[in-house]
Amino acid sequence: MRLTIPNKLLRPRAPSTADTARSGADTPGRAASAAAKGGHFAASLHGAYYRAVRLILAILLASGTLGAQQALTQFGEAKARSLLQSQLPCLGCHEMDGDGGRSAPSLTTVGERRSAGYIAAIIADPQRRLPGVAMPRHEMPGSTRELIARFLSLNARGAEVPAVASPGQAEGARPDGAALYAKWCASCHGETGRGDGPDARYLPVAPAHHADAAAMAARPDDSLYDVIYAGGLPWGRSARMPAFGATLSAGEIRALVARIRGLCACEGPAWSRARPGAAGTERR
Ligand code: HEC
Numbered sequence: 001m002r003l004t005i006p007n008k009l010l011r012p013r014a015p016s017t018a019d020t021a022r023s024g025a026d027t028p029g030r031a032a033s034a035a036a037k038g039g040h041f042a043a044s045l046h047g048a049y050y051r052a053v054r055l056i057l058a059i060l061l062a063s064g065t066l067g068a069q070q071a072l073t074q075f076g077e078a079k080a081r082s083l084l085q086s087q088l089p090c091l092g093c094h095e096m097d098g099d100g101g102r103s104a105p106s107l108t109t110v111g112e113r114r115s116a117g118y119i120a121a122i123i124a125d126p127q128r129r130l131p132g133v134a135m136p137r138h139e140m141p142g143s144t145r146e147l148i149a150r151f152l153s154l155n156a157r158g159a160e161v162p163a164v165a166s167p168g169q170a171e172g173a174r175p176d177g178a179a180l181y182a183k184w185c186a187s188c189h190g191e192t193g194r195g196d197g198p199d200a201r202y203l204p205v206a207p208a209h210h211a212d213a214a215a216m217a218a219r220p221d222d223s224l225y226d227v228i229y230a231g232g233l234p235w236g237r238s239a240r241m242p243a244f245g246a247t248l249s250a251g252e253i254r255a256l257v258a259r260i261r262g263l264c265a266c267e268g269p270a271w272s273r274a275r276p277g278a279a280g281t282e283r284r
């Protein structure tokens, strides 16, 4: 008997009023803070018995025994915000609180459009959730991914997006560097690699000019490959240059390096170019 009421409170998936839904009181963590503040949630409950149950529940939630998954502390929010602003590539394409690119949907309001489940799924594996979407998968520790998903899902009440069948890639098809560049890179670097894509002006650091022969001739192919593979951050460059290594194949990244070479009409430094017959093992 005692157990049935707390259980009901723990899963208020169908809140009694629209107000509780809007204030986000549909998760235990929020229910706890709403209870503590004596807000709308309280109004829907009556009687000393309920108050006692709520008090016990609030203590359990505050102690982290229950609802640790759902609650996002002020510290958690601050951390998520800071990661998005300076460590992750997300704002290269997405806008949040006025900062960031405009080519992808706003992250300020994503919770109004999408469900928490959808947000978590697209961050975990964009291509799987939405095949063909021009969003690369960013590898990060599970705890970071969960924090970002929960932060973006605050007040989530939006809809699922129906899964669509993957278009699939032709077997053995040669990667088309120009098409890959147009899809994945042009929003920042510009169609012709002049650093003038539509999102360029929202970036804190200007995107590289891939058409600039003098600049690109100083870069070995390997270093272009490495930045494309791992993103800007590991190399002390802007975190808004995304990592594509978890999304594109080695062949596709090589095709993109070749595409950059085409745009600059240049080669890397002589020392970095492979010489025929100079394979390491045969050197004497
Ligand atoms: C290269 C650009 C790019 C980067 C970088 C990027 N995204 Fe996206 N993202 C997109 C695009 C494009 C979509 C639109 C999907 C669609 O067509 O509905 C999207 C969709 C989303 C959505 C769903 C939005 C909605 O309203 O449906 C979320 C949430 C999201 N991205 C989060 C992130 C997070 C978090 C990161 C960083 C880890 C990130 N994205 C990095 C391009 C990007």
Ligand code: HEC
Residues within 6 Å of the ligand: 091, 092, 093, 101, 180, 181, 184, 185, 186, 187, 188, 189, 199, 203, 205, 206, 207, 208, 219, 223, 224, 225, 227, 228, 232, 236, 237, 238, 240, 241, 242, 244, 256
């Ligand atoms: C969200 C914007 C954005 C997207 C999308 C993007 N880049 Fe970048 N890229 C940048 C920024 C910003 C820099 C500059 C980083 C710095 O100098 O600190 C950069 C730098 C680079 C560099 C380093 C160049 C150098 O000077 O050594 C390479 C290579 C590169 N990008 C390739 C690509 C490729 C290829 C794609 C597509 C697969 C791509 N980028 C997509 C923003 C972006």
